[in-house]
Amino acid sequence: MAKLKLRGKDLIDIGYPQNKSISIAIAAMLKHYKREPKEKVLRMLKEVLHAPEQFKQDGIFGKIAETLTDVKKTEFRKLNANRAPFTIFGENEIESSAKDQLYTALKLPVSKAGALMPDAHHGYGLPIGGVLATENAVIPYGVGVDIGCRMCLSVYDIKPSFIEGHKDKYVNILEKQTRFGMSEVHGRPNDHEIFERSEFKDIPFVKKLKDKAYKQLGTSGGGNHFVEFGIIEVTSQDDVLKIPPGQYVGVLSHSGSRGLGANIAKQYTYLAMKQTPLPKEAKHLAWLDLNTHDGQEYWLAMNLAGDYASACHHDIHKRIAKELGARPLAIVENHHNFAWKEIIDGEELIVHRKGATPAQKNVLGIIPGSMTAPGYIVKGKGNPLSLSSASHGAGRVLSRSEAKRTLTRSDLKKVLNDYGVTLLGAGMDEAPMAYKDITKVMANQTELIDVIGMFMPKIVRMDKG
Known part of the structure; x- marks a missing residue:
């Protein structure tokens, strides 16, 4: 069948207004219906034209419907003269460029409050360690490229001496059951309910990423991502962790949403920068209005990527648990590079935590050090000055x-x-x-979290580098 030929005049003839709805409609049809008869395509477009409200949530026709009902001129957005309220923790240990990035973000018209964690350093858009609350707007680069990047810790009732006494076994487990970087995948990926999610069917852009996401399930990224065996010391009895004080073997992993999250971040950052153009110093802070089709679509895709990242960790830990022949006493998990809807001073806001750990009252988390430094099992205090956040690690001192x-x-x-x-x-x-x-980073956030345990790395697996 011949490729679809569709012109602006064809849409004008069936009643389309002479605005950007025409170019958006043509692009969508050529992308998704390029082998369909022209008459059928025009009939579908006519249905959208006559009842756009019915199509606003549709993955293909939603953006066309939105332009038909809410025609707005894209305007250059100026920054506010004054910053939104903010608090910096461990300010003397943070480079000035990271603070400057936060100051710029606080001047966005949608910004309501912010904070900077003591592990903060320079990034794109928001600094790493930056927390920003906005009104009805989500910033893709405020979330980050590795959407839903997280920590996951499994605690085993195994004597720590077993790691040294059976080192070859533990090394072999990591080499056999973990995969890192762009190209490494498991020979037999496991099935997971995440792939039944409606977002993989309803969002055309995300649908194209499903096959790669399936292949990468249970794998880790490059850079600072890792899977490691270590010794856990639970230092105090805790009603949330529910593990007696003592020493245990732990498996700690750090990774995110792989190619799925990276592609979602790239696509919706591009759309945000088109829709909310900003001054040069703030261009990576472009946002998507959550009342728009693209804003809603990104929100769904972001949450899918976050849940996929969690599924990857669970797959890794399940594989290792099978090799160990043991069940974990507990699993502690938390994520960063994400945005949450939270109530701040009685108002629902979008809280971005880019390289920052959620630390609401009594919420557990893990804050790792480096490959030779201890990590910490922590419990949040819900400090409003940090927007209930804490650091996500030690933070870089060298690029x-x-x-x-x-x-x-x-x-x-x-x-x-x-x-x-x-x-x-x-x-x-x-x-x-x-x-x-x-240890300095932790000392600068005693107002934000309580330490209830420590993790000392012993066998660390990372990408080849």
Whole structure:
């Protein structure tokens, strides 16, 4: 069958107004119905024209319907003269460029409040460690590229001495059951209910990403992502964690939504930058109005990516648990690079946490250090000054390029030996010396969280680097 030929005049002839609805409709039809008869396509477009409200939630026709009912001129958006209220934790340990990024974000017309965590450093859009509350608007780069990136910790009632006594076994488990980077996948991906989600059917852009997401299930990204065995010490009895004080073996993983999240971030950042153009210093903070089709679609896609990231972790931990022949006593999980609808001072706002951990009252989380530094099991205090947030790790003190340029393999080997850590993979950009002192970071957020346990890495698996 011949490829569809559709012109603006065809749509004008059936009653379409001479505005951007025509170009949007033609693009959508050529993308999704390019092999359909022209008469059928025009009939569908006529139905949308006559009853656009009925099509606003449709994955293909929703944007056409929106332009037919709510024609707005895209305007350059100016920043406010004054910043929204904010608090910085551990200010003396944070580079000025990260603070400047927060200051710019606080001047957005949609910004209502913000905070900066003590592990903060420079990023794109919001700084890493930045928290921003907005009114009815979501900022794709305020969420980040690795949507829903998270920590997951499994606690096992296994004696810590087993790690050293059976090191080869534990090394083999990580090498056999974990995959990292762009190309590594499991030979047999597991099925998961996440792939039955309606977003994979209803959002055309997301539908195209399903096959890759299926192949990457249970894998981890490159960079600072890891899966590691370590020793857990629960330091106090806690009603939420419900594990007696003592030492345990733990499996800790850090990764996100893989190609699914990265592609969603790229697509909707592009749309946001078209719809809310901003001054140069703020261009990566472009937002999507949640009353628009694209805003609603991103919100659904973002939540799907976050749940997919969780599914990846659960798959990793399930594989390792099977190899260990044991069931975990508990699993603790938390995510960053996400946006939540939360009530702030009696008003529902969109709270972005880019490299920041949710720390609502009595909510558990994990804050890792580096490959040789301790991580912490924490419980949130719900501090309103941080918008109920805490750091997501130690934070970088050297950029990736600086670390590669200034650190050596011999430096890394010495540190690993000093701490008794076995490293599988990783580049010099992930050397412990590239990170801030986690003990200082924790000291700067005692108002935000309580520490109820620690995790000391012993066998660390990362991408090849």
